[in-house]
Amino acid sequence: MLLTGDGRGSSGGRRSPGGRLARTVLLVLLVANAGWALGASAAPADNADRPEPALAQLRTTPPIYRLVYTRSSADERIDTAQQRLVGLCMGRLGFTYTAPPPAAAGQPAEGPRPFGLESLDSPDTGEAPAVREEQRPDAAAYTRALYGDPKKRLVGRGKWLSASRPGAGCLAEAEQRLMGDARQRWIQLRVLLFEAEQRSRDLLDRDAEFQAANREWQRCMQRTGITASDPLRLLAALPAGSDVRTHPATRADTRCKTSTGYLRIAYTRLAVVQTEVLGADPSIVRDWRRILARQDAAARAALGDR
Incomplete structure (x- = not known):
């Protein structure tokens, strides 16, 4: 997906969230949709070593994340049909097209981590994975x-x-x-949802309950001897090459998130804010679902109603 803009990607002072969200969203869209181009001291209690549930397990998943990042059986079917149609077309033109395997239904894509680390088991280093380009003698014609x-x-x-x-x-x-x-409307909806996601994260910083949760997290971190304003800035301030799985600051971060219920509160409040932002234009969700259903019906036909 090629994204362009006028620089008004966020309202208020801080970018939402720290630029990493934008890079992550663009990476997700790039990987999921080929052809889009556009991003140490005392620790808390021992039971805090158990991380809070990941996003997919939280009771309240923000609605934009449900739409964009959580895959349904329809999403899997649509991807499979699209790749089959692309392969047939490429075959007619004399090319062999190998489709990437679709992600499993029911699982979230590797979407944004708007509140930094969620556990030490699957750390977000903020680095984009390298994309391997297939080397072909007929690369220009293939492309x-x-x-x-x-x-x-x-x-x-x-x-x-x-x-x-x-x-x-x-x-x-x-x-x-x-x-x-x-x-064309589908393309526009992807942009509108991206904008709504950024807008929601900006507005969340003004939410009283989220601010209180952040203060609790700050106090917990201070008890470990670490001063940080929020988890994203803590992550961004780590020295280059730090192993987030073992660094004292990130270990304290995930423990404090658990002991204070930070992620539960943060995602719950983000869900409220995203719902309000989407409510300003009900056509976004309505048209998204309508076009998704249209794609699913066409996919079933292309796949023999599998």
Whole structure:
């Protein structure tokens, strides 16, 4: 996905959240949708060593995260059908296309960590994984067949950002089969949800309950001898090359999140704020679900109603 904007990506002082969220969201969209281009001292009690549940296990999952990051059986079916359609198209043009395996349904994609580390078992180092590019002797022709003329792009615009997808090529043909004339609106919805996600994280910083939870976390951290304003800044301030699984600051961070119930409160309040932000334009969720259902119906047909 190619994202462009006018620099008004956040309201208020601090970027939401620290720039890492934007990079993570863009990476998720890039990996999930080929062709998108656009990012030590005393510890708390022993029972605090057990991390709070990860996002997928929390009782209240923010609605934008449910829409964008949690995969359903329909998402898996749509991905499978799209990759099959792309493969058939590429085959007609004389190319062998190997589709990446779709992520399993019922599991969240590797989405944003808006509150820093959630456990020490799957640390977020903030580093984007390297993307391996297939080396082909006919790379230019292959890319042209898959993505079409780079000058032909379908653009969807949000309030301050815009995104584009290939307007021609096998990827565009497959998406056209699944979405028909709703393709441009789907692109726009991805942008609007990205903007709503950023806006919600900014607004959360003004939420009284979240502020109280952050103060409790700060006091817990101070008892370990560590002063930090919030978990994201703590993570960003680690020296380069730090192992977040063993560093005293990150160990204290995850323990304090557990002992204070930080993640539970933070995600619950974020869910409230995201609901309010989405409520300002009900057409976003309505159209998302409508187009998703349209894609699922087309996917079932393409796969023989599997």
